[in-house]
Amino acid sequence: MNGRNAGLAPVPEQLSGRIVTPGDRRYATLRSTYTRRATPAAVLLPRSTADVVAALRYAREQGRPIAVRSGGHGLAGSSSVDDGVVIDLSGLNRIEVLDHAARLVRVQAGARWAEVARALAPHGLAISSGDHGNVGVGGLATGGGVGWLVRSYGLTIDHVRAVEVVLADGTVVRADARREPELFWAVRGAGAGVGIVVAFEIEAVELRQVGVAQIAVEARPDGSTVRQWAEVLRRSPRELSTAAVLMPYGPMTVMSITAVVAAESLRRVRPLVAPLREIGTLLDDRIDLVPYPTLVPTSHLHANVGQQPNLTTNGLFTGMGDEQARAVTRAAGRALIQLRSVGGAVNDVAATETAYPHRHQDTLVIASVFPPQGSAALDAAWSGLAKHADGAYVNFESRPRPAAFDRVYPGETGRRVARAWHWYDPEGIFRPAYSPRV
């Protein structure tokens, strides 16, 4: 198929066989994202930076909206577009260690984090990314990257040392702290609006095993369990990071905690996770040492066919007093609530250093609703939490509204992001839906 049947111009020779249109047997597994079924006019499958340049030129010539996709896990479903052209980077998925002594790794944007973990493990290296192996490098590493080891190692973007970007006009630019510093700044937190990042150079950490505890407790309705969870984190060394889910279970609310410790001996892990067993009535408790890739396993890899529609919003909290903790616990009756510890190494970075400015907060609170619940249900669930939120993280926001932009990129950060997006992409080819006008 060369594009003619979809009412599109033929693709250039370079992309021959790598355009997928309705009717092509590959279309069913390429049209959609994890959260949304879509009907793009075409999906292009470049395999190199030169292909991405050609794909972008071709897509622009069609005069249709363009979507960029790395792993297809974006919650807003923006990596596909009805009647538009998707540039799918899954063919750019190389992972190479550039300099073992410096732990410098080059990762192409279309790789999944499960593949990155698997490729780096034999080198004794890891990159703290997220909690799911099927998430793509490109979307996560242009937004932030709240991983299993976030308090130890900070966000994924905090380890990015250079990026290669195809700009809207087809120019290929390498950006780092010295060359194109403004582009480098914007890519780390607001990368979706500047161009197509084809590769990241990332400083990995030396890590083989991690301690993992799965702890389930009954969360008290007065919020004291959630408050104590935050208190344990506040007092703990940054080797400890945790993610927790609050779920109604019959008349009670269960807090299911995954605690990950960046330590290679159970003797170190046990005392760090022990206080978490005390924060509510203990329902379940397991502890193990596992290789890092176990946390983002290749068993997570799958095609994205719109299988998980949901609406999600989030807020970053600074401190967790009685009132906040009660509000979080109450919200669990109306939405799926996840808590992620942030703080630690995330807060070592100055707020102005990257386009992710939230460097003093210590908890990320995420709320999701699933069909048949819709936007009104999410708003109702979030209504008790909104006043406690001190900023938001772009990658857990599924509704691209201007108000979301202001929470994600507050104040001067937002003005700088908007200027960068306009400078590198004056016609707004990539401009996210919630972008303000410059």
Ligand SMILES: Cc1cc2nc3c(=O)[nH]c(=O)nc-3n(C[C@H](O)[C@H](O)[C@H](O)COP(=O)(O)OP(=O)(O)OC[C@H]3O[C@@H](n4cnc5c(N)ncnc54)[C@H](O)[C@@H]3O)c2cc1C
């Ligand atoms: C099940 C699940 C678990 C998650 N867990 C975590 C987690 O633990 N921690 C965390 O931080 N986040 C997590 N996320 C959120 C995740 O970071 C975002 O959804 C991210 O955008 C997904 O990246 P992707 O490449 O798969 O997305 P895609 O859907 O491919 O892309 C989303 C958007 O990102 C932009 N984009 C993608 N690739 C590029 C590129 N190469 N250059 C420029 N812009 C690009 C585009 O605007 C695109 O529309 C999770 C999401 C899901 C669905």
